[in-house]
Amino acid sequence: MNSITHILEKSVAGERLTFDEGLALLQSHDLVAIGKAANAVTTRLHPEPYRTYNIDRNINYTNICTAVCDFCAFYRGPKEEGGWVLPREELLKKVEETVALGGDQILMQGGLHHEYKLEWYEELLQDIRSRFPTVNLHAFSPPELFHFTKLNGLSIKDVLQRLKAAGLGSIPGGGAEILVDRVRDEMTRGKVSTDDWLEVMRVWHEMGGHSSATMMFGHIETLEERIEHLER
Template sequence: MIKDILEKAVSGQRLTASDALTLLESHDLAAIGAAADQVSRKLHPEPYRTYNVDRNINYTNVCTAVCNFCAFYRGPKSDEGYVLPREELLRKVEETVALGGNQILMQGGLHPRFKLDWYEQLLRDIKSAFPSVNIHGFSPPELHHFTKVNNLSIEDVLGRLKAAGLGSIPGGGAEILVDRVRDVLTRGKVMTDDWLNVMRVWHQMGGISTATMMFGHVETLAERVEHLQRIRDLQDETSGFTAFICWTFQPDNTDMDDIPAAGSFEYLKTQAVSRLFLDNVPNIQSSWVTQGLKMGQLAMLFGANDMGSLMIEENVVAEAGTVHFLSLRQIREAIEELGFQPRQRDVFYNLVSDELQQRAIDAGDQATAKELVQLAV
């Protein structure tokens, strides 16, 4: 039965939710991975595989939502809450540009006090100083939160932020897009339909975004498939997702540390099934940040065509104690070992200029990503 499903996917036929569930229930990792690799190579026959150089800037950790899986957030009354001073945030962007980066991933908690004009000025300050840097910012939970704090529609919020300099939206805060799961995991955070509607409206405005899934906690395999189905349905409607990234829940230092961590077997299988099912999402990113170098590299043979980002700085997953650090040289060598040319891209999946790529390579030869983080914090 699995053989017929895989042949169906490789031939270009769309899989059903039942097909995807059957694959997730299977233990034939090699066959599923081989099929995902065939599909990936058909979609991406080019001789290269890509990566990005950016920085994850968490402008605040203050958050009104309570997420049992999150080790990063602090409540509004916590002594450990922070908001980055504007000059420090701009310094982080400057360092990113100096290292050959052309994008910042900017996310924070759901801060209860800041109005929309605070975020507009933040975007203007960044774009004024660094007009060529793309701001990949504000996940759907943040954007939905802005509508509540400001009593504005999501159309108004996104329109104003886009005018101020917002370039694209990350897929953070998706976890599993099933309300039963979200009710268990979190309180005070956006639910499934509103998460999807933030993306829908942004895509309708001409914007692009990524989609994500954090799995391996309280969801069933059927709910994992339901998440993929919701992403695929919206992509059919808008075509606004450029990439899909999945990773396993990291339980350490969270309120859910009694849940055993999902292993590499489950990660590779779920990513491969994602590649087979999401036939309308052009790119799949490997998640070496949570899986490590070798597993992140192996993921490139299980449906991924992109190694993701160098991640000059990462704070959220790091709070769970599981983040891996790689140098740009390691990322490029991992791609080369698979027989591909490593090429730096931007968030739109355009290849960057040779000059910008070489600047990043030269900077990467001088320090590892871990050292860069230590210098930055």
């Protein structure tokens, strides 16, 4: 029997894998067996004879950011040349173009701007919502949201409640990278810790909100840290 067969059987049956079992799958080269098991899980969870998708657009509203991430070629510091904030009408035009193509969601993220208060983001959401009421605003990753709390002296819940009232539909899982502080401390400066990222998500989900979650891998993290990230 293949050394990972029993692990894949557990996964297909819907049983939770242990840390060591997850690590064994990462270390395995049997991609065919893993792929078949993954397809079996998908079929078990979604037996319908079709798959769904949505049409969305990624809009970055600014590249000005107080954080320093070694992997990011996008950002500019507050005093650096090349920093920009997307004009409101240009941003709304991008949303309009998306809707015209059948789009139903906007993924909107940006740098950690050093000056803009929460009212600026509320007005941004309200402007989009008033013109495009059927578009889901999937916006502001946990690092941005945590930054808003510090800049405005508000709790995470206060920030999330105000943005939700302004039109926020769901939040993206950006900025997770690897949810292990050893990795985060080496790769990023001025960004949220693992606990802060998770706290933003915890509060949002307690409010009944929906989100995605991301994982950026293939850099300085170990295989064990990938599993630790998934377990968080």
